[in-house]
Amino acid sequence: MKDIPEEILMSAAEGNIDAFERIYKETSGFVYSVSLRMCRNQADAEEITQDVFMKAYRGLKKFNRSSSLKTWIYRITVNTALNHCRTTRASGRNRVHTDDIDSAASDTSAVESARHSDRGVILSGLLEKLSPEYRACLVLREIEGLSYREIAEGLRIPVNTVRSRLVRARATLLREARKEVSRDEL
Amino acid sequence: MNCEKIQRWLASDYLDGEIDGRRKHMISEHLARCSACSAVEQELLAQKAGFKEIRRVQPPEHLWKNIREAVVNERLEEEHARTGFLARLKQAFRPKLVPVYSFAGMILILAVAVFMAGKTRYLDQANGDSVEYSLQQENLIYDLGTSVEEYFL
Numbered sequence: 001m002k003d004i005p006e007e008i009l010m011s012a013a014e015g016n017i018d019a020f021e022r023i024y025k026e027t028s029g030f031v032y033s034v035s036l037r038m039c040r041n042q043a044d045a046e047e048i049t050q051d052v053f054m055k056a057y058r059g060l061k062k063f064n065r066s067s068s069l070k071t072w073i074y075r076i077t078v079n080t081a082l083n084h085c086r087t088t089r090a091s092g093r094n095r096v097h098t099d100d101i102d103s104a105a106s107d108t109s110a111v112e113s114a115r116h117s118d119r120g121v122i123l124s125g126l127l128e129k130l131s132p133e134y135r136a137c138l139v140l141r142e143i144e145g146l147s148y149r150e151i152a153e154g155l156r157i158p159v160n161t162v163r164s165r166l167v168r169a170r171a172t173l174l175r176e177a178r179k180e181v182s183r184d185e186l
Numbered sequence: 187m188n189c190e191k192i193q194r195w196l197a198s199d200y201l202d203g204e205i206d207g208r209r210k211h212m213i214s215e216h217l218a219r220c221s222a223c224s225a226v227e228q229e230l231l232a233q234k235a236g237f238k239e240i241r242r243v244q245p246p247e248h249l250w251k252n253i254r255e256a257v258v259n260e261r262l263e264e265e266h267a268r269t270g271f272l273a274r275l276k277q278a279f280r281p282k283l284v285p286v287y288s289f290a291g292m293i294l295i296l297a298v299a300v301f302m303a304g305k306t307r308y309l310d311q312a313n314g315d316s317v318e319y320s321l322q323q324e325n326l327i328y329d330l331g332t333s334v335e336e337y338f339l
Contacts, residue, residue, distance in 0.1 A: 015261060017254060017257060017258065020257065021250065021254070024250055024253065028245045028249070028250070029242055029244060029245070030242065031245075032243060032244070032245035032249070033242040033243050036243055037240075042246075046245070046246065046249055046252075049245055049249060050249065050252055050253055050256065053253045054253070054256060054257070054260075057257050057260075119232075119235070119236040119239055120236055120237075120239030120240045120241075122236070123233065123236040123237060123239075123240060124240055141202065142234065142237035142240075143237060143240055143242065144242075147204070148202070148204055163198045163199070164198075166197065166198050166202070167194055167197040167198050170197045170201075170230060170233065171197060173233060174226075174229050174230070174233065177229075177233070
């Protein structure tokens with residue numbers, strides 16, 4: 001993400017829609033991607049993304065620059081996605097559409113589809129086995145490439161908590177992947 | 187360092203490149219001797235490679251249009267609420283002020299009239315040639331003279 005100039009932030013905070021569009025263009029990629037990996041279907045990801053940007057628009061005036069814009073927006077994204085996951089679970093809705101995600105992720109050409117191997121598809125499906133909090137840490141680390149410190153700031157948790165969630169999340173994925181392999185062998 | 191601790195480091199700092207040189211060296215030495223931990227390392231590396239194949243997905247085109255529309259609508263609603271509130275405030279006060287003013291005006295006129303009447307009686311009493319001062323206590327009446335000067339003289 002390119003650094004957004006201070007005057008663009010100030011302008012967007014005052015309600016300038018073109019300035020806000022600039023912020024959207026720089027950040028919507030990771031917002032949508034994280035939302036999709038957290039909630040596992042496109043409709044929910046779009047809803048979460050829209051919520052995130054409305055919150056960002058309303059909160060820009062109060063954004064005090066104590067963290068970077070990127071960290072701030074990651075925080076809003078993960079919190080919104082986590083709340084959405086909890087609401088979805090509580091209501092019993094479970095719209096899991098693995099195919100939607102991976103067809104959205106891959107390019108349309110057959111060559112590109114072939115390159116987007118089974119391993120990524122399987123892993124993407126296994127993410128659903130994780131609790132939303134563990135999934136958030138793993139997505140931010142593995143897909144978004146955030147450091148432990150950035151994840152800790154974004155989620156407002158200690159670095160050691162990030163570390164232990166990653167350990168548990170990876171152990172769960174290994175365990176689930178071994179079960180899949182055993183099932184396939186049978 | 188035992189295998190449990192080694193595998194914790196493998197699944198966190200070691201895999202993510204967040205480990206310091208000394209610890210990394212210690213873990214590498216352990217992996218060279220321990221096939222169980224070495225197998226876990228290979229699985230974790232394969233898992234990490236799998237994540238690299240999960241590409242970031244771009245949001246659909248219509249999403250910005252929806253967000254822009256929502257932002258513009260929200261601003262219009264805020265504007266409407268603000269001007270609507272001011273208009274309602276003015277409306278609330280304007281019609282009620284007429285009878286209030288009228289009533290206040292009447293009270294004022296009455297107060298002035300009472301004041302003027304009281305003042306006039308005082309002046310009449312002060313300027314009159316014969317002024318009677320009397321004290322009335324039950325049936326006893328003391329006639330104290332016809333003027334203040336005569337009384338003291």
